[in-house]
Amino acid sequence: MLFRSNLRHPTSILQLGAKVDGTAQAKDIPFASLSSNSYAPDTVLYKIKCTVVVELVGDKATAEELEPYALDDGSYATVYREEFIVYRSMKEFQILHKQLKSQVAVTESSMSTGNRIVGAATAALSSRSLKRRNKNILIPSLAQVGKIGAMGITKRSIIKRMELLDDYIAYL
Numbered sequence: 001m002l003f004r005s006n007l008r009h010p011t012s013i014l015q016l017g018a019k020v021d022g023t024a025q026a027k028d029i030p031f032a033s034l035s036s037n038s039y040a041p042d043t044v045l046y047k048i049k050c051t052v053v054v055e056l057v058g059d060k061a062t063a064e065e066l067e068p069y070a071l072d073d074g075s076y077a078t079v080y081r082e083e084f085i086v087y088r089s090m091k092e093f094q095i096l097h098k099q100l101k102s103q104v105a106v107t108e109s110s111m112s113t114g115n116r117i118v119g120a121a122t123a124a125l126s127s128r129s130l131k132r133r134n135k136n137i138l139i140p141s142l143a144q145v146g147k148i149g150a151m152g153i154t155k156r157s158i159i160k161r162m163e164l165l166d167d168y169i170a171y172l
Contacts, residue, residue, distance in 0.1 A: 010061035010069070011054035014079065020166035021085075022047040023158055029087055044158055045087040046165055052082045090145070093165060097142045100172075104138050140171045 023046055026039035039045065056069055056078050069076050145164045148157050 010057055010065050011080070012057045013052055014055050015051075015053040017051045018169045019049050020046050020162050020169060021049040023162055024087065026087075026089075039089060043089055044153065045089055046093070046162055048086050048088060048169070050084050050086060054080050054082060056080065090161070090165075093168070094142065094146070097139070097168075100139045140168055142168060 023044055025041065026043040026045055027041035029045060056066075056076055066076060069080065071077060145161055145168065148161045148164065
């Protein structure tokens, strides 16, 4: 098996965007469109439309690697736009959130009230506190998303959760 350090080769990502574009139940989605996880048929999945603009950087690429990027006349454009759809459950968003939070400093992510107090006290005593006060957090909170639907899943709660997840992705 060939392993490359750049899994996007022969392209480089210039721009990446994602939008939560709808919902569906797992039973209504073709298997090929789903992640490797298996879902209960009534699981609500969030449809995420991903858009990526890539630049072809195939200086040392093989003809086989460049083949998907060939134009009708046999030449290659330098920039391409790709779109794809993925479906993810709320649980998968929570796993992603937990993983992202584990990768950044506590002061850079959403925190519980107790941690915010400790973080604020630490920041106030820090010589870098003035610089950090105006800095946005890297990882937004998912708390509001988790609260919606806690009393039962309704169409309205699914739509509200979808809107909040879209805001979460847009922030990231």
